[in-house]
Each structure stands twice: as structure tokens, then as C-alpha cells.
Amino acid sequence: MSYLLQKIRYTFCVQRIPNGTHLIVGLGNPGKIYENTRHNVGQQFVKHLANEFAIKMNDGSNGSIGQFQHIILFNPLSFMNSSGHPIKKLADKANIATSNIIVVHDDLENLPGRCKIKQGGSAEGHNGLKSIIQYMDDKFIRLKIGIGRPNSKDPAIVSDYVMSKLDYEPSQQAFKQGIMLARQLFKF
Numbered sequence: 001m002s003y004l005l006q007k008i009r010y011t012f013c014v015q016r017i018p019n020g021t022h023l024i025v026g027l028g029n030p031g032k033i034y035e036n037t038r039h040n041v042g043q044q045f046v047k048h049l050a051n052e053f054a055i056k057m058n059d060g061s062n063g064s065i066g067q068f069q070h071i072i073l074f075n076p077l078s079f080m081n082s083s084g085h086p087i088k089k090l091a092d093k094a095n096i097a098t099s100n101i102i103v104v105h106d107d108l109e110n111l112p113g114r115c116k117i118k119q120g121g122s123a124e125g126h127n128g129l130k131s132i133i134q135y136m137d138d139k140f141i142r143l144k145i146g147i148g149r150p151n152s153k154d155p156a157i158v159s160d161y162v163m164s165k166l167d168y169e170p171s172q173q174a175f176k177q178g179i180m181l182a183r184q185l186f187k188f
Contacts, residue, residue: 023089023096024049024182026075027105031063032037038161042104042128043075045145049182062070062086073098080128084135091136097108101140102182103132106162110146113170115177118142142151143181145174 028034028043036044049053050057050066050073057066063086072094076086091101099119105128110116121130121143132140148163 012104014133020100021072021094021096022090023074023087023094023100023101025097025103026073027080027083027103027122028075030077034163036165038166039080039090039106039162040165041106041145041174044166044171045104045143045175045178046073046075047098049073049179052107062089065090066091081131084131084133087132089134098139099134099141102143102185103129104143104145104178105119105129106147107144108147108162110144110148110150111170112146112148112167113173114146115142115174115181116142116146117181118144141185143178145171145178 013023024123026043026046034040041073046064049055053068055066055068055073056073057064057073061077063078065075065076066073074087074090076083078086087101087103090096091098098116105126107116109124120136120138121142123133129142139181147162147166150157153160
């Protein structure tokens with residue numbers, strides 16, 4: 001059994017996911033120029049998940065939304081740094097507890113093609129997570145999809161890197177891992 005699977009099994013033994021409706025949110029920015037960037041890997045994951053399970057995503061005023069069994073998929077239309085408000089609005093409307101939300105986002109500290117799951121904690125410098133924590137609390141689950149880090153800590157270089165095109169092969173590997181994690185976590 002791989003280390004990742006062992007870690008997943010340990011996580012699920014320790015952490016109980018409440019029953020009820022669950023929300024999977026993909027963070028990203030709206031618009032064609034951001035569509036296939038590293039920064040939008042969260043929204044790309046939700047689209048991939050919808051395709052994998054033939055879930056029809058409907059466009060609304062706050063974003064793209066679809067439902068499968070007890071799972072709601074949501075890609076907010078807001079920019080990532082303002083994503084907290086539409087996520088809070090949907091969670092309140094659907095009566096979804098913060099602990100029943102998975103937020104899928106890019107992770108500079110994880111290698112491309114790798115996924116990491118974590119519940120609660122700080123935003124770790126991620127402005128999309130900061131916005132969600134501001135409107136809700138930090139008890140949501142994070143599915144962190146690795147995009148790697150450039151060889152510089154210069155903010156301009158890091159910004160250019162996250163806004164550059166996502167590598168296809170590692171992202172597909174990460175999406176498969178992420179779907180496995182989500183299925184184990186929410187039992188669908």
C-alpha cells in the first residue's frame with residue numbers, strides 16, 4: 001500500500017466527516033486568460049470531477065454549480081481573493097457545515113502531481129483561503145494540489161509562475177489522486 005493511501009486511511013480513521021450535504025469548491029479566477037493556469041487548478045479539478053461522474057454544471061450568477069448524490073460542486077465566479085463571500089452564501093443557503101466543505105486549491109509547497117489533504121489551520125499565505133476564513137472559519141477541508149515552486153522567492157516571479165500554464169500530465173495525476181481522496185472522504 002502506498003504511503004499516500006496509508007495517510008488517507010489514517011486521516012479517515014481519526015477524522016469523522018459529518019453526514020449531510022457536502023460541498024466541493026474549486027478556487028480560481030474567472031476568464032479565459034486564467035482558465036488553464038496553475039492558479040486555477042482548483043476549478044480545473046472540479047470540472048474534471050464533474051466530467052468523471054457526468055455531473056452537469058449549470059452557470060449561475062455566483063458561479064458554476066452541479067450536484068451528484070449528496071455532493072454539490074461549485075466553481076465561484078468571483079476572483080480567488082474574494083471567494084469567501086459566494087462560498088459562504090452557498091453554504092448558508094444549502095445548510096452545509098464548514099466541516100462538510102472541501103476547498104480545492106493550488107499549493108506551491110507541494111510537487112506537481114501530488115495532493116495533500118488537511119483540515120483547518122491558517123491560510124498559509126493563500127489569499128483565496130484568507131477570504132474563506134474571513135467569511136466562515138478555518139474548519140473546512142483543503143485539497144491542496146501541488147504546482148511546485150519556482151526557483152525564486154521574488155513575488156513577481158512567483159506570481160508569473162502561478163499564472164503560467166499548468167502542466168497537463170502532473171495535473172491529471174493529481175486529479176486522479178484528488179478524486180480518490182474526495183471519494184474516500186465523502187463516500188460517493
